Amino acid sequence: MTVNGSAHGNGHVASSSRSPLQLEPSSTEAARVLPQVLELVQGFIASGEEPESYVAPWGSIPNFRKAISLSLPDTVPQNNDDALLEAVKLVFDNSVNPWTGRFLDKLYAAPTPVGIAADLVLSAVNANAHVMSASPVLSLAEERCVEGLCEVFGFTEKKADGLTMPGGSSANTLAVQTALANIFPRFRAQGLLGVMQQLIEEKRAPRPLLFTSSQCHYSLDKAAISAGLGLDSVIKVDCDATGRMDPNALDAALTAAKESGAGTPFLINATSGTTVLGSFDPLPELAAIARRHHCWLHIDASWGGPIVFSHIATYSDLMKGSSMADSITINPHKLLNVPLQCSFLLVRDADTLSANSLDAGYLFHSSDRRENAAMKTMGCGRRGDALKFWLYWVRYGKHGFGHHVDAGLHLASELVDYIRSKPDQIELGPLADPLFLQICFRPLQPANGVSDVSQNGNVVAKQLSGAEVKRRSAATQFVYQELKTRRMFAVDFAPLPNGIGDYIRLVVHPRTRMEDLKMLVDQVAEIGQLYWQQQQQA
Amino acid sequence: MTVNGSAHGNGHVASSSRSPLQLEPSSTEAARVLPQVLELVQGFIASGEEPESYVAPWGSIPNFRKAISLSLPDTVPQNNDDALLEAVKLVFDNSVNPWTGRFLDKLYAAPTPVGIAADLVLSAVNANAHVMSASPVLSLAEERCVEGLCEVFGFTEKKADGLTMPGGSSANTLAVQTALANIFPRFRAQGLLGVMQQLIEEKRAPRPLLFTSSQCHYSLDKAAISAGLGLDSVIKVDCDATGRMDPNALDAALTAAKESGAGTPFLINATSGTTVLGSFDPLPELAAIARRHHCWLHIDASWGGPIVFSHIATYSDLMKGSSMADSITINPHKLLNVPLQCSFLLVRDADTLSANSLDAGYLFHSSDRRENAAMKTMGCGRRGDALKFWLYWVRYGKHGFGHHVDAGLHLASELVDYIRSKPDQIELGPLADPLFLQICFRPLQPANGVSDVSQNGNVVAKQLSGAEVKRRSAATQFVYQELKTRRMFAVDFAPLPNGIGDYIRLVVHPRTRMEDLKMLVDQVAEIGQLYWQQQQQA
Structure with missing residues (x-):
């Protein structure tokens, strides 16, 4: 019995029974390709650790879409690693870099190198x-x-x-x-x-x-x-x-x-x-x-x-x-x-x-x-x-897991103290009790005076009028957008319960550096002041 | 505000705010650890390519369970890579090795090094x-x-x-x-x-x-x-x-x-x-x-x-x-x-x-x-x-995907021809029409004479008596167990429709070598003959 099909479409019928996925021993290919990819991985991690690195490569998705297109080739030169390595570079050059420690947007962060090792093993075992x-x-x-x-x-x-x-x-x-x-x-x-x-x-x-x-x-x-x-x-x-x-x-x-x-x-x-x-x-x-x-x-x-x-x-x-x-x-x-x-x-x-x-x-x-x-x-x-x-x-x-979690709790606690030290610029949102790792805050108009911080650390924002909630949410959105444009920090915003409006929400990850967290708060304060000034001039 | 918890349990309260997951820059750790892990990955692939390598490390799960236990330590020495690398070695030493090309048990096989590269990238980007x-x-x-x-x-x-x-x-x-x-x-x-x-x-x-x-x-x-x-x-x-x-x-x-x-x-x-x-x-x-x-x-x-x-x-x-x-x-x-x-x-x-x-x-x-x-x-x-x-x-x-699939089809076709060349030792099970990548077959008792192969290549096993179905299924199970014990091939068995009993089912993967497929068929024939001899002697 033979597979006797006629060619169709482009007419390329395999002339041999060799799969193009295995033109050389996998060990040979792995020894050539994987160290090069690992080098790019290490470069990505190292560049993330540079203090001036952007956390996000793009300030806006529409701009990203305009600039980047991914090819789906019909045919490719065989045994040529260039296209693969170019593609890997493209991924790293255009991805959020969690190794900056300034990706505070979501409930996950960079893995440790142990995690990368584990993924490598899983992929090679492929079981x-x-x-x-x-x-x-x-x-x-x-x-x-x-x-x-x-x-x-x-x-x-x-x-x-x-x-x-x-x-x-x-x-x-x-x-x-x-x-x-x-x-x-x-x-x-x-x-x-x-x-x-x-x-x-x-x-x-x-x-x-x-x-x-x-x-x-x-x-x-x-x-x-x-x-x-x-x-x-x-x-x-x-x-x-x-x-x-x-x-x-x-x-x-x-x-x-x-x-x-x-x-x-x-x-x-x-x-x-x-x-x-x-x-x-x-x-x-x-x-x-x-x-x-x-x-x-x-x-x-x-x-x-x-x-x-x-x-x-x-x-x-x-x-x-x-x-x-x-x-x-x-x-x-x-x-x-x-x-x-x-x-x-x-x-x-x-x-x-x-x-x-x-x-x-x-x-x-x-x-x-x-x-x-x-x-x-x-x-x-x-x-x-x-x-x-x-x-x-x-x-x-x-026990290491415990110390890791506790390191995050210490950071969060210190950050809340820091935010509280700027009561004329930053309004602290409601906090979990006891404090966990998310902190919600937003810029405050200086004219509003000292922010309404209650004893247990939560704002009494519920007492704000609907118009005031809208104003503060608009300021939050402005800060969020400007932070995106600057690309040094990735944070999210979220509408908080009880109709108190939008707040910047950051997630303190246990491996984030305190200096970075403080710098972010400073930027929120600074951008907020800018916003209120613009509003007054408008 | 401070996190003022009292110590509990073992009393290890973090004395600093440093997470044990980051005692050194990740780039330093990655540069030290990942090349060592990659070396183990390459060793796993290369050993899989040795013709004598076992595809499965264990012939039986109970034996595996008796021999291997995985630790979940409370405390570990910090900044010591030994335990991690030992664990990775343990994984490779005790895993099915798909790089042998003799893992024909399931509908997946070894990835290519490109796949490992992709997993590496995904893990580092962690988005x-x-x-x-x-x-x-x-x-x-x-x-x-x-x-x-x-x-x-x-x-x-x-x-x-x-x-x-x-x-x-x-x-x-x-x-x-x-x-x-x-x-x-x-x-x-x-x-x-x-x-x-x-x-x-x-x-x-x-x-x-x-x-x-x-x-x-x-x-x-x-x-x-x-x-x-x-x-x-x-x-x-x-x-x-x-x-x-x-x-x-x-x-x-x-x-x-x-x-x-x-x-x-x-x-x-x-x-x-x-x-x-x-x-x-x-x-x-x-x-x-x-x-x-x-x-x-x-x-x-x-x-x-x-x-x-x-x-x-x-x-x-x-x-x-x-x-x-x-x-x-x-x-x-x-x-x-x-x-x-x-x-x-x-x-x-x-x-x-x-x-x-x-x-x-x-x-x-x-x-x-x-x-x-x-x-x-x-x-x-x-x-x-x-x-x-x-x-x-x-x-x-x-087009490469197409050539890859076609390579598998050629292999499957050639393998069916080879099985058909042993009509007194192997009974071919029903085949898809047109033939795809699974081939079901089982050992045949020589006394049964030439296997009942119909024109379209399918057995007329439906005509078998219930007792004969049981006998052939038992022979299949014996072969399956013996193949497991030998550990050179991983195949599965499956009960086929219409009550014709159990068959060895192998999946032809496009990168499997024809020599290996033929060797497997030879072993099934050989073990089958052994089984029937034992049965006659019993």
């Missing part, structure tokens, strides 16, 4: 972590990291389990799906229609409801859409002024939902480290309420989870009560500087993950989930992301 | 591809690759779109969710309960149904569970002897579901490259049926999609009709040897992805999905996997 026979060490690393994390979060009473997921949103979504399947036995086969029938038979309201705070990550909304619950099934519970879910409001909302027949509560999501303010929901109170209302308790600790490693009791205590949760999401790719993505979903009771298993004769040759991680999740193929976290653990140790 | 401002080049690479793929698949009439997903299963799941949200306007807000109400109002059966072949990937089942449809909503359609969905059976199943009131069909999944046999469902026929029944047509081309690049018309024609699909999944991390994970979901009509958008004031500052890829999906944070595919495209070109 799929769906079954252990294909990826023995990567699967074992996943198992060990899950064990270590479960211990830290107090999942020790039952046999706990967990797995890596391709991000916090995926992990939260799998938690919602796992909860549905465990609470409602018909979910797996009959779906939500079966769940509804069961609830009707039990004379309960037919809509399963998910409760979470108004400050939660939007992935909870997406999880509800994904699972076929719909956005209407997500009940947003009020927060206090520091962004923590109010347990009384939660209890009232649960009771109201049941009494009104709006639906049947099945899951409460607690956020440990909210996206904007960095607040931690009170876990013991939420756990007690979850138990009383027979709800699955999930903790979205994607961002704040590593606080569990802190050596400062006030902070590590923020995770007290985690052992009473049914599931926890934590993303070492955020606060612990593991490269993207590295996210875990942990479950207190390993058996709950059996709801996600399906047989596949061509893949699974036993029903042991320890040897078949893909049985724990809705996906199949999986990158061995746990290896990255394991190599960090080997390199820095559990 | 989140959720918004373009954080990852300008990675986002642009994603956009360009999506454009290139959409063009290849004929998504040119409307404005098409797409994005990378963390795997084919995720991509298929997002396709199902996107279809639900577009076909049933209430899905997003009210979930499946709203969908059911709408269907009842329209006097249609209230259960949305998904149709796919009995040979489809199990991720379609998982997608149905994930989306709250439940397994009962998945209707499996019969295939012909070569593993292709039978269009008449599909049409009949659709009509029957509607007439019986079992449910309302909303999606048809076509598989381009099935997991076991490598068969391609007939797209033009399925597209016509989908249109007639008002169903979303999704193509799971995770594995077989790259056939579209083939220069052999018989093969590239297998994707004819793709332009009529609503969505397509393709995984360059499989046949195109891009490192795990690299998977795309493409949609014919860009607007259909708007169903997956949610506002998040702290993340999105415009509603332009081109600048906010996270708006297209249910996730949020995303690794910039498209960069890997773009660098492959730059290096090999579109």
Whole structure:
């Protein structure tokens, strides 16, 4: 039998059976190409460390789009490394440089060289972590990291389990799906229609409801859409002024939902480290309420989870009560500087993950989930992301993670002091209590006098008129745009709760230099003054 | 304000604000550590190229577990690279080595050094591809690759779109969710309960149904569970002897579901490259049926999609009709040897992805999905996997992809000829028509005489008695276990459709050497003879 196809299109039929992806031994190609790429990597890191380097290569996306176009060639010269190396240079020349330490825009920062080493290893091993026979060490690393994390979060009473997921949103979504399947036995086969029938038979309201705070990550909304619950099934519970879910409001909302027949509560999501303010929901109170209302308790600790490693009791205590949760999401790719993505979903009771298993004769040759991680999740193929976290653990140790987190807390605290030292130029936004790693602030018009800083460090911005909120938000936007144009700092802005308007939001990363943070505050003050002057002249 | 926590636990409170993750400049650490890791990477690749190297380090997982344990230290000496480098060595020493070219077990193989270079770059840039401002080049690479793929698949009439997903299963799941949200306007807000109400109002059966072949990937089942449809909503359609969905059976199943009131069909999944046999469902026929029944047509081309690049018309024609699909999944991390994970979901009509958008004031500052890829999906944070595919495209070109695929087809064809040359020792299983890259075969008892090879190359194993199927499956299992013990080849086994029992399934990768493939066949024959001899003696 021969493959006897006629040529078509351009008429280039392979004259030999050689793949153009292997015209020379891979070892030869690797020895030639990879050191050159590594040199470019090292150049990128080193240039990031120069104090004058731009953090962002482009001040505006439209300008970037006008200047850069990426080719998709039909044919390329074989065995010529130039195009590849040019492309790699183009990536580095036009990417945000997190090694500056001035990328304070998001909840992640530069990895450490250990992270790059880990990605190198993962790429060379290229093993799929769906079954252990294909990826023995990567699967074992996943198992060990899950064990270590479960211990830290107090999942020790039952046999706990967990797995890596391709991000916090995926992990939260799998938690919602796992909860549905465990609470409602018909979910797996009959779906939500079966769940509804069961609830009707039990004379309960037919809509399963998910409760979470108004400050939660939007992935909870997406999880509800994904699972076929719909956005209407997500009940947003009020927060206090520091962004923590109010347990009384939660209890009232649960009771109201049941009494009104709006639906049947099945899951409460607690956020440990909210996206904007960095607040931690009170876990013991939420756990007690979850138990009383027979709800699955999930903790979205994607961002704040590593606080569990802190050596400062006030902070590590923020995770007290985690052992009473049914599931926890934590993303070492955020606060612990593991490269993207590295996210875990942990479950207190390993058996709950059996709801996600399906047989596949061509893949699974036993029903042991320890040897078949893909049985724990809705996906199949999986990158061995746990290896990255394991190599960090080997390199820095559990205590090292704690010192790392604490270094960030010290920086944040010092930065707040610095901002407070400029009460006529900068208005400090609401802060988490205790202070975490996000700081929201905005320029203040000097004529406004000293900013309204209350005792606990939060502005009383709620008392501002709508017009004043608009004015200050406009100043914030101006500063944000000017910072983008200057390209020395990357920060974000966010509308804060309670209608107090937009604030610059920066994320203090534990490896950021204090000088840089202060310089940023100075620039916000300076650009703000410029803005108000322009406004007065206009 | 100061972080005044008391020490707890071990009492190690950070005495300075320095994170142990940055005790020296990253450039210094990178310059010291990364070249050493790269040397280990090169050693791994080179050792894989040695003809005598084991492909798998362990013949059995229990033995592996007994021998290897991974530490999770509390404290580690600072600035000491030894533990890290030891850990990396442990990974390489105990991992499957795909660079041997004898890993024929799964639908992926070793990447090329270009893939390792790409992972290196991604790790150093560490940019989140959720918004373009954080990852300008990675986002642009994603956009360009999506454009290139959409063009290849004929998504040119409307404005098409797409994005990378963390795997084919995720991509298929997002396709199902996107279809639900577009076909049933209430899905997003009210979930499946709203969908059911709408269907009842329209006097249609209230259960949305998904149709796919009995040979489809199990991720379609998982997608149905994930989306709250439940397994009962998945209707499996019969295939012909070569593993292709039978269009008449599909049409009949659709009509029957509607007439019986079992449910309302909303999606048809076509598989381009099935997991076991490598068969391609007939797209033009399925597209016509989908249109007639008002169903979303999704193509799971995770594995077989790259056939579209083939220069052999018989093969590239297998994707004819793709332009009529609503969505397509393709995984360059499989046949195109891009490192795990690299998977795309493409949609014919860009607007259909708007169903997956949610506002998040702290993340999105415009509603332009081109600048906010996270708006297209249910996730949020995303690794910039498209960069890997773009660098492959730059290096090999579109025509190179075609020559690569064709090289694999030539190998597969030659291998089938070789197996056919041993009709008294090896029974060839059913083959895809035209032959793709999977070959199923098993040892044959010499007493059985010449294997029953029919004209089109498929066994007439259906005629075997149940006892004979069991005997041959047992021989297959024996060979599989012995191959595992020998560790020179990694292959899988799979139960084939129509109750013909287990077969060794190997995946021909385009960069596998013909000598190795022949050696594997020889070993299967040899071990088989050994087995039958043992059986006779017992």
